[in-house]
Amino acid sequence: xxxxxxxxxxxxxxxxxxxxxGVVFTGGDTVDTVKQQLEDFKNKIVQYEANEGSLLDKIGxxxxxxxxxxTDANAKIVDAKSQxxxxxxxxxxxxxxxxxxxxxxxQLKSDKEQLGADLEETKAALAAKEQELESTKVTLANVEQxxxxxxNELNELQDDYDKLQTEYDQLEETSGAQSAEIERLEGxxxxxxDKVAELGEVSDQVNEETADAEPLTADELDGIGVxxxxxxxxxxxxxxxxxxxxxxxxxxxxxKDAHPDLDIKEGDRVWRITNNNEFKVYVEYRMANGxxxxxxxxxxSQTFFMSGNGGTMVIKWQDEHGQWQQTTKAGA
Numbered sequence: 001x002x003x004x005x006x007x008x009x010x011x012x013x014x015x016x017x018x019x020x021x022g023v024v025f026t027g028g029d030t031v032d033t034v035k036q037q038l039e040d041f042k043n044k045i046v047q048y049e050a051n052e053g054s055l056l057d058k059i060g061x062x063x064x065x066x067x068x069x070x071t072d073a074n075a076k077i078v079d080a081k082s083q084x085x086x087x088x089x090x091x092x093x094x095x096x097x098x099x100x101x102x103x104x105x106x107q108l109k110s111d112k113e114q115l116g117a118d119l120e121e122t123k124a125a126l127a128a129k130e131q132e133l134e135s136t137k138v139t140l141a142n143v144e145q146x147x148x149x150x151x152n153e154l155n156e157l158q159d160d161y162d163k164l165q166t167e168y169d170q171l172e173e174t175s176g177a178q179s180a181e182i183e184r185l186e187g188x189x190x191x192x193x194d195k196v197a198e199l200g201e202v203s204d205q206v207n208e209e210t211a212d213a214e215p216l217t218a219d220e221l222d223g224i225g226v227x228x229x230x231x232x233x234x235x236x237x238x239x240x241x242x243x244x245x246x247x248x249x250x251x252x253x254x255x256k257d258a259h260p261d262l263d264i265k266e267g268d269r270v271w272r273i274t275n276n277n278e279f280k281v282y283v284e285y286r287m288a289n290g291x292x293x294x295x296x297x298x299x300x301s302q303t304f305f306m307s308g309n310g311g312t313m314v315i316k317w318q319d320e321h322g323q324w325q326q327t328t329k330a331g332a
Contacts, residue, residue, distance in 0.1 A: 242276075282317065292307045
């Protein structure tokens with residue numbers, strides 16, 4: 001309801017006084033009170049608008065900071081998972097080596113028992129068998145030392161893997177804290193919407209001096225986005241397919257000069273594994289006829305290996321779900 005100007009009120013009272021004969025105007029205090037209320041309303045609306053502007057600025061800064069932290073966390077998660085993939089590939093390779101060494105130790109022990117039996121059967125060959133036994137013991141000691149070294153190396157790799165897992169868990173905790181902060185901001189936006197609704201009721205009672213000072217509406221505050229991007233990356237790294245190539249000119253001088261580190265011997269067949277992943281992959285390879293069987297770690301980009309026999313080569317690796325995949329290539 002619009003308020004009458006003070007002059008109109010005074011004129012009305014004076015007119016009434018003339019009619020009633022001697023009635024005196026007593027509404028001055030009321031007029032002053034109304035004027036003070038309007039001034040207070042004006043100051044509150046101006047302050048509310050300033051607070052709204054500050055709130056919007058703070059929300060923008062918080063969203064920008066949260067998005068930057070999420071982006072950085074995603075990069076760290078992807079890097080940590082790539083390192084975990086590298087360590088898993090190396091661990092599988094080393095475990096295979098340990099299994100082979102255990103087999104060699106078992107064979108050496110069997111050989112040792114056989115030597116002992118031969119020693120009992122003939123005394124004439126005692127000196128030769130004792131010498132062979134000592135040689136076998138040395139070989140066994142070397143193998144056991146190699147096994148111990150590989151076991152220690154595997155334990156160190158396991159420690160590195162545990163550290164990476166701890167870092168990954170910490171990143172997930174950080175992501176949870178950021179989600180809680182977003183929920184808190186949503187609560188602040190709801191509270192701000194309620195305050196805007198109250199301001200809308202008060203604004204209808206002010207005079208023309210505050211007519212242009214319109215507060216932010218509830219719909220405008222509801223339109224403020226509180227979702228941050230990007231989402232936290234928690235998916236498994238997809239293992240891309242490995243490609244196998246038989247190098248036709250693997251025995252050429254040009255190829256040997258370009259790859260001196262391969263130490264290619266006469267008769268070697270050269271194979272190349274192309275790994276388009278950004279991490280290492282444990283690979284087992286074998287000739288289709290069973291003449292060659294071994295394993296290797298395929299580094300990102302290209303990895304070469306040799307076989308002494310020609311024929312069809314098969315490589316196997318595990319995908320992100322632990323399922324074995326394979327590819328086959330024929331070679332001369």
